[in-house]
Amino acid sequence: MNHPIFAANWKMNHGPSAARAFMKTFLTQYPRHYDRTVIFFPPAASIETVDRELENRPDILVGAQNIHWEDQGAFTGEISGPIARDAGATVVLVGHSERRHVFGETNEDTARKCAAAERAGLRPMLCVGEKLDEREAGKTKKVVVRQLRAGFSKLAQIDSFNPLVAYEPVWAIGTGRNATPDDASSIHGVIRAELRAIVGDRARAIPVLYGGSVNAGNAPSLLAASDVDGVLVGGASLDTGSWISIVRTRMTAEIPAGELASDE
Numbered sequence: 001m002n003h004p005i006f007a008a009n010w011k012m013n014h015g016p017s018a019a020r021a022f023m024k025t026f027l028t029q030y031p032r033h034y035d036r037t038v039i040f041f042p043p044a045a046s047i048e049t050v051d052r053e054l055e056n057r058p059d060i061l062v063g064a065q066n067i068h069w070e071d072q073g074a075f076t077g078e079i080s081g082p083i084a085r086d087a088g089a090t091v092v093l094v095g096h097s098e099r100r101h102v103f104g105e106t107n108e109d110t111a112r113k114c115a116a117a118e119r120a121g122l123r124p125m126l127c128v129g130e131k132l133d134e135r136e137a138g139k140t141k142k143v144v145v146r147q148l149r150a151g152f153s154k155l156a157q158i159d160s161f162n163p164l165v166a167y168e169p170v171w172a173i174g175t176g177r178n179a180t181p182d183d184a185s186s187i188h189g190v191i192r193a194e195l196r197a198i199v200g201d202r203a204r205a206i207p208v209l210y211g212g213s214v215n216a217g218n219a220p221s222l223l224a225a226s227d228v229d230g231v232l233v234g235g236a237s238l239d240t241g242s243w244i245s246i247v248r249t250r251m252t253a254e255i256p257a258g259e260l261a262s263d264e
């Protein structure tokens with residue numbers, strides 16, 4: 001497994017005051033870790049606030065939840081890659097299922113946004129995942145592979161690029177239903193194979209996170225599943241107590257045999 005990544009997607013929650021209070025509590029209870037990376041995706045207005053709290057914490061990054069595909073211009077209400085970077089972001093979510101299904105973002109849009117992230121020096125975390133009807137029709141692999149290929153299709157320097165991927169089955173997001181560790185592993189294996197087809201051996205170093213109703217109870221077994229390099233957490237990342245329990249998840253090597261099953 002790659003160095004594990006714990007990513008918090010705050011969605012449309014925690015403006016600057018709440019974000020500052022959250023970070024102050026979080027940082028006092030979560031000293032520097034050398035064996036894992038934490039990423040916060042706050043709303044755009046809170047990126048700079050979170051970044052300011054992170055002095056001397058290279059183990060914690062801040063990212064944007066979305067960017068426009070153009071670098072600047074007359075796009076009222078949007079933020080661009082360079083603006084997100086200027087505010088302190090080093091990562092950006094691209095193609096989150098709410099962007100795709102609530103705001104109608106297409107695979108073509110995700111391709112343009114990944115390219116914009118590359119130009120701005122941001123690492124995109126490309127989110128892929130099937131809807132319930134696609135899963136029931138046996139189309140999961142096809143959907144995920146299509147989203148992955150499309151998302152990375154417009155990169156200029158694919159050979160030196162350093163993206164992340166998050167597999168988030170749409171039916172598991174915010175529903176309390178999560179994929180089993182075996183389900184996650186099998187799709188992560190498909191993603192890894194497709195990444196190998198795109199970037200060759202470097203695919204091994206691309207983190208593939210799982211997201212969808214992750215919480216402190218199911219995080220250990222999901223993180224122990226093969227090819228799962230981290231978790232992308234929505235609801236359970238909003239409260240400091242629950243987020244701290246998740247980021248402190250013990251990795252497989254630290255868990256006594258037999259204990260994993262009881263973590264469900």
Ligand code: PGA
Pocket residue numbers: 009168172173174175176211212213214232233234235236
């Ligand atoms: P959830 O959201 O953890 O609330 O299911 C995950 C996500 O949307 O990234």
